[in-house]
Amino acid sequence: MNTFKLTFTLNGEVTEVLAEPSEMLVDILREKMYLTGAKKGCGKGECGACTVIMNGEAVNSCMIPAMKAMGAVVETIEGIGNKDKLHPLQESFINEGAIQCGYCTPGVIMSAKALLDKNLDPSNDEIKEAIAGNICRCTGYVKIVNAVMSASQKIKG
Amino acid sequence: MKTFNVVGKNIKRNDALEKATGKAMFSTDMNIPGMLYAKVLRSPHAHALIKSIDTSQAEKIPGVKGIATWGNTPRELFNTSATMTFTVPSMEPVLDQYIFDKVVRYVGDEVAAVAAISEKVAAEALKHIKVEYELLPAVFDPLEAMKPEAPIIHECHAGKNIPAEIVKFGMGDIEKGFAESDIIFEDVFKLPIQKQAQLETQAALAQVGSDGGITVWSTTQTPHPSRMIISKIFSTPQSKIRVLNPPYVGGGFGVRIGLSAKAEPIAVALSKLTGKPVKIVYTREEDFTSSDTRHGGYVWVKLGCKNDGTFQAMELKSALNAGAYCSFSGETPGVLGAMGLAVYRMEHMSYYGHSVYTNFTPSGAMRGFGNPQAMFAIEAAVDTIAERIGMDPLELRLKNIIQVGDNWCLPYTCGSTGLAECVEKAAKVIGWERRGTLNEPGSKILRGIGMGVGTHCSNAWPFCVDYDNAIITVQQDGSILLAVGVPDIGTGTSTTLPQLAAEAIGVEMSQVNMTFGDTLTTPFDIGSHASRTLYAAGTAVVAAGNDVRKQILEYAAVVMKIALERLDITKGIIHISGSNEAESCEGSGICRSGEESMTHISVRELVYHAHLRNKQFIGIGRTIPPNSPPWHAHFYEVEVDTETGMVKVVKVAAAHDVGKAVNPMIVEGQIEGGVLMGVGYATSEEIKISAKGKPLHTSYHKYLLPTAMDAPEIHAIIVESNDPSGPYGAKGVGECGMVLSAAAIGNAVYDATGIRFNEIPLTPERVYKRLQENKK
Incomplete structure (x- = not known):
């Protein structure tokens, strides 16, 4: 199999993992790093359950090919x-x-964090x-x- | 009024920390050593005979470990829904499914399944299975499917393609009632197919031991009934099967009352074939095409009324689209009629309803279970009559709603109603008095306000088998383990049931832990559905709590040498009634047994005292729940854009009589979520079908359910009527938020535009067309 060594920063730690070019970031996180906080609700970038923050932006990790994560800084709910x-x-x-069923929660929190990281005074x-x-x-x-x-108010203090 | 220590408080959910930190385990997260992955081959045809299946090429693909078809799996009929385990005699459950059959009856029906070392290999193998089909004629509309020339989908005794029984009931003399009416409204309404679209798709992981024992982790809402179904399919004793959630479930809304579509039996069948654990996770597309939907179909209503606004007679009929397999198609028309006829008092009522098989995705249970369909028609009738007799629709409703003790069609009594209070409070929040004054002449945006009222059930009895067990085991260290066989599908039962236990025993919430959603660690329970968990399982929890409390106090009376009647337990301290219960005795010496001056002892110390003397406190609750109606009044303010046909819900006031809100924050969440799901039902959600029977809405993107951007301002209002039958006065709430949205939004759109829509969803296309026609 045509694998390559993916190097990226995952939750503050430099991480190396063997990946296939066709693999998506969500599968690397869930299947190889055992970080199952990012959920797979659709696999097509439509539900947001797999949202993580990559280089400061909230992204659907099911739409990020492994190659694209090379050298990136990735933050997950964990x-x-x-x-x-x-x-x-x-x-x-x-x-x-x-929080109710909790399946969307990690993704929603990551989308919200990406917002608050840039804007501590968001409107409704x-x-x-x-x-x-993010579908809930x-x-x-x-x-x-x-x-x-x-x-946001708590962070502002 | 009784004061509570734990009940009625906004206690933080026990599951929230794990869910907020990404640690919560769901079926789709499960991973065990040696696990294989399964993929399903599904029918591309709406109706066909399978002439042959050739799996030889697929088997040669490296990594493929087993392929299941009708030829090597049990030929045992079942029904994926729990109806096969709790249909009440003399009704017979309809068993019309095999894991794989020689006939496929809808696009998406199961043909074969592959277990392989990865999902990718399994998916590749599916492409190499050769299936020869002989196409059969197909039918997609329930009314068409009843015609003599329609193809037979299953042989039925009740009528052409009619699964289960035709439901008929009523009271009084319907003809007399209409003869005595001054004004009669009659019309037919058409309802769409809605999807639960819960976030976690159907999933299961099965492990078959060398002794034949079966363990299945799954997304089921009903572990115990699911175990019964698996037991029948695989001819394995229930006592050798364990079905559990791991422990969380990513939503339900009815889609997995029973099996998670066929995830469990397919995983078990492949595990048996391969000798390995097998995991299956439905794709979102499979979840749309091949797991139960809400019933679409037709509802007829005829309502007769006196000129003074007194309702005389109502006739309700339904023909619902069952899809290709029965699932809950026997019960849904029953609940549609029962709930539809339970809202208003009148002497003469009748109902006639059933489902009809078609060649489409099976319909089953979805939040509201027929009730939203009924109320869409009935509340349109009520508003129309109000207009014709020149009465405020709010007043007309208040004049006719059921009161405590009224004679009605349901086989239990109306023990409480806070509906009038719901109407009053919600009307105030929406600003009902503004109705009729919202539109400026010439405005391109038309505004309107509409309302609806309704009820629901608090469990499934006596429509289905419905009983509950709870076991409370006081551990040697004083901590308390509550075991109940219901899951927590997100509705907060793993918080609210411990709240009830803590209140009943008299301990702090932190002292109670709970095991749930697991057939091995809990006694039988029919599961989380029918707005029942808090009400019905809660009744058993309170009974078990009272049992434990009694045992503790009896033992304490002897140890403390104080008369039993004088003792009480508060916040984990056994004390003399009326004394300062909060005062902790621990460490002060007076807790020690045998002291004559003892006035307090902690539960913790007492149970260890008992343990050293060979005694443990175990409480058991075994209850058959009564039933009770939760009531609700919904008001919607809408804007209709006459240039685009877009209906926008801007504000919602939803007041719910929940009896007693055990955890108000959780109750509000149930109402808010139900309201938005209802807004989707009314305005955008629908699964349409191609001429050849292919579903056209098979992804979130195509299906158009409301996002945060579409969410209106929602005011959830709690009304407490303190029901005499429910635990601490509580009634059901889970489904209720969904029941009235379509009804009240339909009325709001009429108020805005003067156009009555007899069909939902109110998409821009549908609304624009009528607006244009109206101009002519």
């Missing part, structure tokens, strides 16, 4: 916080009931736009938008 030190978005999502519409590519079938988005808003 890298932004843990139970002892949650990211403010994770904290808000928990506190404000923005800007939040909705940032997560427009459970919440009606009400508590998700509220949680992103309150996380």
Whole structure:
């Protein structure tokens, strides 16, 4: 098989992994790095469940060929916080009931983080736009938008 | 009013931390050593005989480990839905599916499946399976499918292509009722096929042991009934089968009440063939084409009314599109009629309804289960009558809604209703008094407000078998393990059921842990559906909690030398009623057994005291739930763009009588999510079909469900009528948010445009066309 050595920065660590050129980043994360936080809801870039941040931008990792991740800085849900030190978005999502089945949650949080990394004072519409590519079938988005808003206020202090 | 320590509080969800950090395990995340991957070959034809299948070329592909077809899998009939495990006598469940059959009946029907070392190899192998088909005539509309010349999809006893029974019930004398009516509205409404479109597609991982024992991790909403189905298909004792969620499920909305389409049996069959664990994950396209949908079809309504607004008679009929296999097509028309006839009081009512097989994706359970279809028609009738007699539609509804104790069609009593309060509160939030004043002459945007009211059930009894068990085991360290066989499909049951247990026993929430969604660690339960989990499984949890509490207090009375009646448990401390229960005794010495001055002892210390004397406290709850109607009133404000036909929902007020909100934040989430799913149903969601039976909406992109950008301002309003039958007064809520959207949005669009749409979704195309016709 025509594999190559993919080198990229994953959650702050320089990572090397053997990949096939046809492989997508989501499969490398899930199948090879055992980081299953990024979910596969469609495999076609339509649902956003696999959203990660690559070089500062929220991307559908199911649409990123392995080659494109070469040398990139990739952040996944597992890298932004843990139970002892949650990211403010994770904290808000928990506190404000923005999580139901949880399948879309990692992707939504990563899209929201990409927004807040650049804009700490988003309007409701800007939040909705940032997560427009993330389908949630459970919440009606009400508590998700509220949680992103309150996380932005928390980060601002 | 009773005060609660745990119930009624916005306790943070037990599953939220794992889900927010990406650690939560779902079936699609599962990975075990030696695991193979499965892919399914599906029919490209709507109806055909399989003349031959040649798998020889596919078998030669390196990495292919096994191929399953009708020839090497059990010839055991089943029904993927749990209906085959809980149909109530004297009804008979309809069993019309094999894992693979010699006939395919819809585009997407299963033909064969391959297990291989990777999904890629399995997918490649599918291309090398040669199937020879003999095409059969196909039919796609339920009314067409009943005609004598229509092809037979399955042999049926109730009528041409009619699965299960025709549902008929009513009360009074319908002809007399209409004869006594001053005004009668009658019309037919057409409903689309909607998809649950839950985020996690159907998935299962099966492992068959060398002793024949079967373990299946899956996305099912009903592990115990799924185990019964698997047991029948593979002729394996239920006690040798374990079905579990791992433990999370990426949404359900009815799509996996029973098996996850055929994910479980295909994985088990391939695991048996290969001797390896086999995982199958449906693609999104497969999830659209080959797992149950909401029933589309036709609903007729005839409503008779006196000039003063008193409803006299209602006749309701339905013919639903069952698709190619029965699934829940026996029950759905039943619930459509039962819920449709339960909202308004009148003497004369009748219902006649059934499903009809067609050559399309099977319809099954989806949030609301026939109720949204019924209410779309009924609420249009109510608004039309209100207009004709010149009465405010809100007043007309308040005049006619069911009251506690009223005679109605349901086989249980209406024990509570907060519907009038729902109407009042939601009307205020939407600003009902603005109705009729929203439009400026000449405006290109037309605005309107519409409403609807409705009910639902809080579990499936007596329509289906419905009973619950809960076991509460107090551990030696005082921590409490609650075992209930329902899953948490996202609705928060792994938080709210422990809340009920903590309240019943009298301990802190943090003291209770729960095992759920696993047939090995929990007693039988029919699962999470029918808006039942909190109400029905919760009743069993409270019973188990009360049982444990009684055992603890009886033991404490002896240890503390205090009369049982004087003892209470609060926040994990056993104390004399009325004393300062919050005062902890731990470490102070008075907790030690045998002290005459003992006034407090912690549950933790008491259970260890008991353990040292060979005693453990185990509480059991075994209940058959009664049933009770949750009530809801929905108000929608819409804008209709006359240049594009676009209907935009701008504001929603949704008030729900949930009896008692055990966790208000979770209840609001259920309502908000249901509302938006309903907005999609009313305005954009539909699976259409090509002339040859190919589904045209097979991806999120094509299907057009609401995104964050489409979400209106939603006000979820909780009304508490404290139901006498539910746990701490609670009733169902899960499906209710979905029930009225189409009905009330239809009424809002009429208010805006003066056009009555008898068919949804209200797509720009459909609306624009009527707006143009109206101009002429």
